[in-house]
Amino acid sequence: MGKKDQHRQDLARLFDAFVHSGDATALCRYIALNSNLPGPRANLELAAAFSELAREVSEEGNDAIWELAISMAAVTADEAPVDAPDELVPFCGALAIGAIASTSARLYHQALARLKALARDPRWRMREAVAMGLQQLLEKSPQQTIEQLASWVGGGDFLEMRAAAAAVADPAALKHAETALSALELHRAIVQRLLETSERRSDDFRILRKALGYTLSVVVQAVPDPGFGFMTGLIETRDPDLAWIVKQNLQKNRMLKNFPVQVEAARRLLEQGREAPPG
Numbered sequence: 142m143g144k145k146d147q148h149r150q151d152l153a154r155l156f157d158a159f160v161h162s163g164d165a166t167a168l169c170r171y172i173a174l175n176s177n178l179p180g181p182r183a184n185l186e187l188a189a190a191f192s193e194l195a196r197e198v199s200e201e202g203n204d205a206i207w208e209l210a211i212s213m214a215a216v217t218a219d220e221a222p223v224d225a226p227d228e229l230v231p232f233c234g235a236l237a238i239g240a241i242a243s244t245s246a247r248l249y250h251q252a253l254a255r256l257k258a259l260a261r262d263p264r265w266r267m268r269e270a271v272a273m274g275l276q277q278l279l280e281k282s283p284q285q286t287i288e289q290l291a292s293w294v295g296g297g298d299f300l301e302m303r304a305a306a307a308a309v310a311d312p313a314a315l316k317h318a319e320t321a322l323s324a325l326e327l328h329r330a331i332v333q334r335l336l337e338t339s340e341r342r343s344d345d346f347r348i349l350r351k352a353l354g355y356t357l358s359v360v361v362q363a364v365p366d367p368g369f370g371f372m373t374g375l376i377e378t379r380d381p382d383l384a385w386i387v388k389q390n391l392q393k394n395r396m397l398k399n400f401p402v403q404v405e406a407a408r409r410l411l412e413q414g415r416e417a418p419p420g
Contacts, residue, residue: 148175148190156194156206165209169230176229183266188233192277195237200244207248210237214259223264232270235259239274243281252278253289257297260304268304268348275308283314287323294330299345302331303352310356315363324360325368328353332375332383341382350382354389362395369403376410384411 142150155168172191177184199206213234221227235256242252252274260271278286290305297305309315309324331353340346361368372390375383388411390396391404 143186145186145190148184148187149194152187152190152194156198159209160198160203160205163205165212168209169213169227172229172233173226176226178226178228179224183229183232188229188236188270191233192236192240196240196244199241206237207241210234210241211255214238214255218263218267223266228264228266232266235267235270235274236277237274239277243277249278249282249285253286256304257293257301260293261298261300268300269307271304272307275304276311276314279308279311279314279320283317283320284323287320287327291323291327291330294327294334299340299343299349302334303345303349306331306349306356307352310359312359312363315360318364321360321363322367325364325371328357328360329371335382336378336380350386353386355393357386358390358393358396361390362399365400365403369400369407372407373410376407376414379414384414387411 151171152168155171159165159168172187175184175187195206195210211234214231214237216227216231216234221231238252238255242248256271256274259267262268262271275286275290287309290308293301293305305327309320309327315321315324331349335341335346335349338346357368357372361372372387375387387407391407391411396404
């Protein structure tokens with residue numbers, strides 16, 4: 142039995158106990174004790190098993206699991222700081238919000254609102270959990286979710302844009318051409334927001350820029366022709382932050398292995414931009 146299957150077995154008993162008692166203490170304790178925190182990698186197998194079970198139990202009509210996910214995700218950074226064992230509790234809650242709503246039209250917009258609020262969490266793992274929760278929604282409702290994320294980009298802050306970019310950087314979702322092209326347009330809209338901002342020294346801007354340093358290459362891999370055309374346009378702006386984003390993406394193995402000619406051309410263009418005098 143693999144780790145994930147063992148966690149599913151253990152969690153199933155704890156879910157049953159919670160449904161009958163309404164007390165989630167033992168369930169949350171199990172998550173914390175098996176979190177692998179502190180450490181470099183949280184127990185993602187456990188988080189995946191939890192979210193899958195939460196979705197399955199909710200599909201049987203038990204709203205208590207939805208309320209449990211909401212309450213777990215609401216555990217604050219003061220209560221469960223970065224790298225504390227308890228940090229995996231809100232992580233699992235955020236992931237479960239997306240999983241449950243992915244098969245429930247009734248909860249879909251509630252889930253988006255919760256995840257949007259959580260996108261501004263100060264903990265980096267929670268921001269990753271938000272992206273993973275959004276990916277659950279993308280899997281079941283790709284175009285609807287892309288449209289919702291586009292509104293985050295159009296009117297949201299840097300961390301909301303970061304969540305949108307990370308969510309669509311999902312190879313599974315990008316197998317569909319329409320979704321991949323929409324993901325590229327989402328990145329185009331984010332770049333436009335970056336060009337217009339005067340807040341480039343803020344921590345939130347740096348968090349968004351760092352995310353774009355890998356998300357763009359995931360999208361470009363799915364739609365290389367328009368993708369590399371977009372990257373060329375970024376280089377030609379001679380904007381230093383956009384140049385940094387392009388450079389980071391060109392270093393990814395997914396780019397180097399699959400598109401060596403295009404990568405070399407983009408690198409030459411970057412070099413020319415650095416050598417050219419200001420216009």
